[in-house]
Amino acid sequence: MLAGTGDMAVVCALLTIGLLQTTMARHLMSEQPSSALADRLAALAKDKTVIVTQVSCGYLEFADNWITSVDALDISNWLAVAQDQAALDYLSARYPGHVLPVTDLMSTGAEGGLEAGIDLLEWGTTAFSEMACTRPLYLQAVLNLGYSVIYSDLDAAWLRDFQKLAPKRLDVVLVDDSEAEEERRSDNTGTGLMRFNPTEKAKALLRDWHQMCQDDESNAQPAWNKLFTPEKRDTLAFHIMTKEIYPHSVLLAQYNPSKQRALSPAWVHANFQVGKERKQEFLKQHSVWKLEAGREYPTCAPAPEAFSALAYPWQPFERLAAEAVLEDMGVAGGHAGADASVALPGMSNRHRS
The missing domain is CATH 3.90.550.10 (Spore Coat Polysaccharide Biosynthesis Protein SpsA; Chain A)
Incomplete structure (x- = not known):
C-alpha cells in the first residue's frame, strides 16, 4: 500500500538524516x-x-x-x-x-x-x-x-x-x-x-x-x-614563528645575506620541493639528509594518480619555482599564474598544500 503524503515526508526526512549521519561518520x-x-x-x-x-x-x-x-x-x-x-x-x-x-x-x-x-x-x-x-x-x-x-x-x-x-x-x-x-x-x-x-x-x-x-x-x-x-x-x-628561525624552502634556497635579514634556521623544510628526488636533494644540499646507505624499505604499490598541476593563487615567490617544477614533470605550458589551471591530460584539477 502506498504511504500518504505525510508518511512519505517522514520517510524522506528519516532517510535524509540517515544519509547525513553516514556522511558525517566518514x-x-x-x-x-x-x-x-x-x-x-x-x-x-x-x-x-x-x-x-x-x-x-x-x-x-x-x-x-x-x-x-x-x-x-x-x-x-x-x-x-x-x-x-x-x-x-x-x-x-x-x-x-x-x-x-x-x-x-x-x-x-x-x-x-x-x-x-x-x-x-x-x-x-x-x-x-x-x-x-x-x-x-x-x-x-x-x-x-x-x-x-x-x-x-x-x-x-x-x-x-x-x-x-x-x-x-x-x-x-x-x-x-x-x-x-x-x-x-x-x-x-x-x-x-x-x-x-x-x-x-x-x-x-x-x-x-x-x-x-x-x-x-x-x-x-x-x-x-x-x-x-x-x-x-x-x-x-x-x-x-619568525622566518629567521623557521624559513620556508624558497627563502632558504634564495637567501642573500646582503639583502635579507639574517637566518638562523631551527629546521630545514623541503616544502615547495615537489617529488621524492627533489626533496631529498634539497635536504642533502643543506646537510640534513643523514640516512646511511643501503637501508632497505618495503615495496609500495604505485600511487593512484599521476601528478597534476592545480588552480591555485600562487604567491609571487612561489611562481617561478612552481613553473620550473611543472616543466621538470613534463606539464606542457606549465604557467603558474594567479588563475592557472594546468593539468596532465585526463586529470582533474585539485587544490594544493
Whole structure:
C-alpha cells in the first residue's frame, strides 16, 4: 500500500538524516578515543605534550631521516600515525612504542583495516588531499585527551627543539610560508609545523579546519588559510614563528645575506620541493639528509594518480619555482599564474598544500 503524503515526508526526512549521519561518520573521529591512543600518549608525552606526524609507505625514508634529526636533539615524545600496513609494520619493528595505525585515531577505515601501502603521495592528487585533510582529526583526538600536540611534516629535519622555542599556553603556534615582512600579517601560514594546546578555542579551530577541507574539497593548507582570517585571529591567542628561525624552502634556497635579514634556521623544510628526488636533494644540499646507505624499505604499490598541476593563487615567490617544477614533470605550458589551471591530460584539477 502506498504511504500518504505525510508518511512519505517522514520517510524522506528519516532517510535524509540517515544519509547525513553516514556522511558525517566518514569524516569524524570517534567521540571516544581508542584506549591504544590514550595509553600511548600516557607513555610518550613529556610536559603533557606529544609530537605527531603522518607516515605512508612512500615516505618511510623521510620518516627515518626526520626521526634521526629529533633523536639527535634527545626528543622522544613523538608518535607516528601509520597510514597503511607497510608503514605500520616497518615503523613498529624499527621504533617500537612510537607508532599507531590511523584506525586507532579515527573511526574511518576501522572496518576494513589498513591498505597494504602506496607510494609517495604528491600534492595535487586526490589521495594527498584526503590524507592531508584528516590531519585536524588526529590533532583533535590528542587535544581531547588533555594533551598539547605539535604536528610536523616529515620532509624536514629539526635542528633545534620547537618545543623549547615555541611559546606555550596559546591556542595555536604556527610558521610562516609567505613573503610578509611581518609574520602576523602572513596570508599563507604554514601547516607543516603547528602547535595546539587543549583549549576549547583550539579544538573548535581544528573542527572548523577539517570542515573547511570537506566543504571546499580542498587541501590542508589552502583550507587552513581560508579559515585563519584576520577576523578569526582576533578571537585566538596565537603566535607565528619568525622566518629567521623557521624559513620556508624558497627563502632558504634564495637567501642573500646582503639583502635579507639574517637566518638562523631551527629546521630545514623541503616544502615547495615537489617529488621524492627533489626533496631529498634539497635536504642533502643543506646537510640534513643523514640516512646511511643501503637501508632497505618495503615495496609500495604505485600511487593512484599521476601528478597534476592545480588552480591555485600562487604567491609571487612561489611562481617561478612552481613553473620550473611543472616543466621538470613534463606539464606542457606549465604557467603558474594567479588563475592557472594546468593539468596532465585526463586529470582533474585539485587544490594544493
